[in-house]
Amino acid sequence: MDHNNFTGTIPVSMGRLHRLQMLDLSSNRFSGQIPTSIGNFTELNELYLQENSLLGNIPPSLGNCQKLIALNLSQNNLNGTIPKQLLSLSSLSISLNLARNFLIGSLPMEVGGLKNIGELDVSENKLSGEIPGTLGSCQSLERLYMEGNAFQGTIPQSLNTMRGLGDLDFSRNNLSGLIPKYLENFTSLQKLNLSFNDFEGQVPVQGVFENASGISVIGNSKLCGGIPKLGLPKCLVLRSKSRRFLNLKVIIPVIVVAVCLILLLLCFALLRRRKSRQKHLHTSSSEDRYKNFSYAELLKATDGFSSHNLIGVGSYGSVYKGYFVSDGQIVAVKVLNLQRQGASRSFLAECEALRNVRHRNLIKVLASCSSIDFKGNDFKALVLQYMPNGSLEEWLHPKTDKEDLPRSLNLTQRLNIAIDVAYALDFHHHCQTPISHCDLKPSNILLDNDMVTHVSDFGITRFLSMAVDDNSTNKTNSISVKGSIGYVAPEYGMGGNVSTLGDMYSYGILLLEMFTGKRPTENMFKDGLSLREFVKMALPNRVLDIVDLQLLKQQKEEHKQEQEQGIEEEIAFNHINIHEDERESVLGCLVSVLGIGVACSAESPRERMQMKAVVNQMQVIRDNFLGVGMHREGCYKSLS
Incomplete structure (x- = not known):
């Protein structure tokens, strides 16, 4: 059967x-x-x-x-x-x-x-x-x-x-x-x-x-x-015994001196503990140093929250670039959109919990601030690590009025970013207490110097809901922020509860946007046509008609570089000259990725893929495209 x-x-x-x-x-x-x-x-x-x-x-x-x-x-x-x-x-x-x-x-x-x-x-x-x-x-x-x-x-x-x-x-x-x-x-x-x-x-x-x-x-x-x-480095040759004995004669006295210095430092530290708590914090590690900030400190670091330091504006507030003169630290300051009287005690506790979360693909929370601004209003902010390469939004949809040359992502980079986002979601979805992001979109996906992806705003909805619950009797506001138009799961619009399946929908839309270059809110998507239906109708035979042109141009540039290295055989492929093998590889990769995007963004939450399965399949797609996978034949028939 x-x-x-x-x-x-x-x-x-x-x-x-x-x-x-x-x-x-x-x-x-x-x-x-x-x-x-x-x-x-x-x-x-x-x-x-x-x-x-x-x-x-x-x-x-x-x-x-x-x-x-x-x-x-x-x-x-x-x-x-x-x-x-x-x-x-x-x-x-x-x-x-x-x-x-x-x-x-x-x-x-x-x-x-x-x-x-x-x-x-x-x-x-x-x-x-x-x-x-x-x-x-x-x-x-x-x-x-x-x-x-x-x-x-x-x-x-x-x-x-x-x-x-x-x-x-x-x-x-x-x-x-x-x-x-x-x-x-x-x-x-x-x-x-x-x-x-x-x-x-x-x-x-x-x-x-x-x-x-x-x-x-x-x-x-x-x-x-x-x-x-x-292509591995050569192994270091072990030194001879005589050389090792000679080194021991030098190393042992150094160790003795080091131990003595450590003991002296311990005695000095014990004396320092009697001094004020402020001085103790001043001499602590750099990470502990960034535990809390005052409103005045953040105001100074961002030059009065000036417009030229404004990095972006989102559902939860505004983000500014900050610079601390004392040690040259560059940070991102997210000022939460809260204009209510009264402080939320639980806010700092939850910020401390998020500050201790460690994952390669999550934005690191350095510090928090819960204070009163100079007008007497509640002020809450998060101090985050600064991402020099900006957001995915800036890479997918660069602004034409910028003086900088337009930037674009090749197929491998987009695969890496998609997998990194999946890792971050999978990490939070399988915590002891699962956490939903609720607003996954390109502007919340940031890239560091090495183009490693960091998802931001995880847990912000929870912070905002607690702040509102502490300061207001209107409980409906605590769940009012459930995502951005185009990325929010359809069940949220019908009063459904927040869940990790809502994030799966947003991830699916994000995946489709990354590889088609089209926002889900573009004017063409009306009268029943959505980004998902647009892609679904093109699968699998018309994929190249909907793929982001910038991505295809990148493939063309990479092919030119290969030609210069002595590669001659080529065929015409949708306005791009690439090899037959590469054509099949690119086409198969795009069909598989867009298929996952369609599956994740299904209307019914029960029909959406699980994040664990997404991580596994995306890794297989990338490995096969790069030619490093060693998976046996027939193991991944579902990708075909």
Whole structure:
């Protein structure tokens, strides 16, 4: 019954089919949980439920299927931990595929019970912990995929017995330590992906490591050596023993002096603690120094909130560039739009909580200010890190009246920005207390010197609602700010509650705008035509008719540079001369990205993609476009 349009839940009564030997419900639209009655299939050999919308935990009752040789639950929305009972099925000999779900926890030690398994795929989940040493007992394994999780620690030495491996993927985890040298002896190993971890030390040079096209170690900044084609730095040569002894004679006295100085400094610090709290704060770290500011300090830093320091105006207030003469610090000061009497005590506490949030793709809150201005009005502001490259809005829609040369983003840069925004949303959506952004749009996406994306205004809606609730009896105002026209989820306009699914809609619209160059509020979008419908009607055959012309021009410029390096073969491609291979790569990338944008911006919240799935698919799209992905054929059929 695979590859149909069946919907609804899998009937519990199906568990009555005690003599069933194979069941294939894959590539349908089934939802709900996998019924526990499926454990009644004691004669079952093969079970395929992949590519549906199944929810909940994997039922432990599957451990009753003692004759099961192949199980595929991939590309669903399953969560919870991997049941130990499942990994105790020694009958599994062909494949166990749990990829692209939302499974958490560690990979249980019972995985060593799969002694006859040929393929194990737990990739693209949220698994963590160390790789269990018992995995080395799976000596029949030929394909092992664990990429796209949060595994940490080193690759266990016990895996040296898995000599039959032909394909091994540990990429995009948090693994560390040395790359095991025993992998050189895996004669069957054809593909090895260790990219985007934290491995260090020398890369082996024999076995699979001799083939640059068969391995990937990018994204590990501490690696060295390997074959020349990898382009890694040379490893430092260890010094001789005599040289080390000589160094010790110098180092030991230095250490003794340093310890004495530290003790003296500690005594000095104890004396300083008796002085006033103000002086203590003055000598603290630079980060603590920017804990609070007064209205007068921010007024001076922004030259009286002058118009020439105005960076932008948004739903929540105005942003000014600030400069502190005392230490040369450049900051961005967001003055919140609050003109009400009375201070909100909870505001400073919440600002302190946001100040402690750390993520590469979130704007850093340096300080806060809750004070009274010179007119006696409530004044609240956030002091943020300054982003030299401005906002995404300025890059997508540059102003023609500026003296600067117009700036544009190429396809790779736009992919990186989209993935960074997805990372930021996923981080906040999966916090212990999920936080919705409520106003995701290009002007709230900022770029630093290295073009790394930083999403701003996360949690501002919560701050504003608390400030209003403290100072007013009109509670409806506390939820009045739910987004900007064109980006706000349709359910908010009908009084719906704020949720992370609203952010998914905004992200989808943002994605469509990034790659078409059209705002959702342009005059052409009227009489039932929206940006989403505009893109949807063009997919997949007319994508090049709607793509941002600036993006295509960038591809043309990059192609010219390639031509100068000796590339000759080219074809005409929608007013751009690029290669056939590049044409397919660009076109496939655009179709996939815009398809995700359409899926995220669905009218019904239930039909929108989950952010975890967006992050995974966007990474695959980028890797395939850049040619660094090592994903096996057919693993991502949904992108085609």
